[in-house]
Amino acid sequence: MKPPRGYLNNTFLKWSAMFGRIDLVNTKPEIPHDIESFIDVKFKETEQRSLFLDVYREKGVNNSMPLIIFVHGGSWTKGDKKDYLIYLLSYAQKGYVTASLSYRFSQEEKFPAAVKDIICGIKWLKDNAMEYGIDSNNVAIVGGSAGAHLALMAAYSTGSSFGEESCKSGSASQKVNAVVNFYGPTDLTTDYAINRKETNFFIGSDYKSQPEKYLIASPIHYVTKDDPPTMTFIGTLDELVPLNQTNKLDQSLKNVDVYHDYHILKGWPHTMDAARPVNIYTQHYMDKFFNQFLRD
Incomplete structure (x- = not known):
């Protein structure tokens, strides 16, 4: 499938959006009758607040199914676990168990709190696999923007101290079989990242004060030959995450x-998969990716 035709520049894009010329997906779809949902299941208690997850799966299926976990974006300061409902329901109907996680925001606790929360969510879902019909040996994680950063951190940092936290659960590993990165930052030590107030707020200091924290908060810092297969989507008109962030990840993985299945979509911005043509394109290639790496 060819990428959908994009826009000449961000000015044309903004005018198209203003006049309703972009076909957008329904971000708040109804839950189909053949899908059962488990909403606001607590998976972790923190000093700041309780953390919850949602799970979706087909009704009447007795065998275990691969799990796809979704992590929402929002500059590490906002967002909701229902933000990816269109994907959660779509992949539940395609024969996966899907789940979405909440995590602590920068205004609640600084890095690495959010990373640890995502890791605890992965472990909790594996520990409770039987209850939800999850095949814990076949797990993928998907994130968008800041959520992609967290998903990559969880997927790549299996040898770090982040995963040593007990999470008050069993002995399940944080290891995943595949990770999908939607326009996520990968190297927080670059000029782009260290000069953004969102990054400074997430880390809890400026770069000059604690450069080592910016390094250990960068997914590419953890890239090794043992990392899971990765898929990346980014648009050339992305004004929030520059293309060189995903290019650096691509080169690190190649090394x-x-x-790494790397998709650069010409003429599309950040959160481009809110446009129906892009969403169709991304799901087409995600289907192939998951069939390859989540189906034994």
Whole structure:
């Protein structure tokens, strides 16, 4: 499938959006009758607040199914676990168990709190696999923007101290079989990242004060040959995450021979998959990716 035709520049894009010329997906779809949902299941208690997750799966299916976990974006300061409902329901109907996680925001607790929360969510879902019909040996994680950063951190940092937290659960590993990155920042030590107030707020200091924290908060810092297959989507009109962020990830993964299915969509912005043509395109390639790496 060819990428959908994009826009000449951001001015044309903004005019098209202003006049309703972009076909957008329904971000608040109804839950189909053949899908059962488990909403606001608590998976972690923190000093700041309780953390919850949602789970979706087909009704009447007795066998276990691969799990796809979704992590919402929002500059590490906002967002909701229902933001990816269109994906959660779509992939539940395609024969996966899907889940979405909440996590602590920068105004509640600084890095690495959010990373640890996502790791605890992965472990909790694996520990409770039987209850939700999850095949815990076949798990993928998907994130968008700041959520993609957290998903990549969780997927790549299996040898770090982030995963040592007990999470008050069993002994499940944080290891995943595949990760999908929608326009997420990958190197927080670049000029782009260290000069953004969102990054400074997430880390809890400026770069000059604690450069080492920016390094250990960067997914590419953890890239090794043992990392899971990765898929990336980014648009050339992205004004929030520059293309060189995903280019650096691509080169890092190539250097250690980790599979990377890299999609650069010409003429599309940040959160481009809110447009129906892009959403169709991304799901087409995600289907192939998951069939390859989540189906034994």
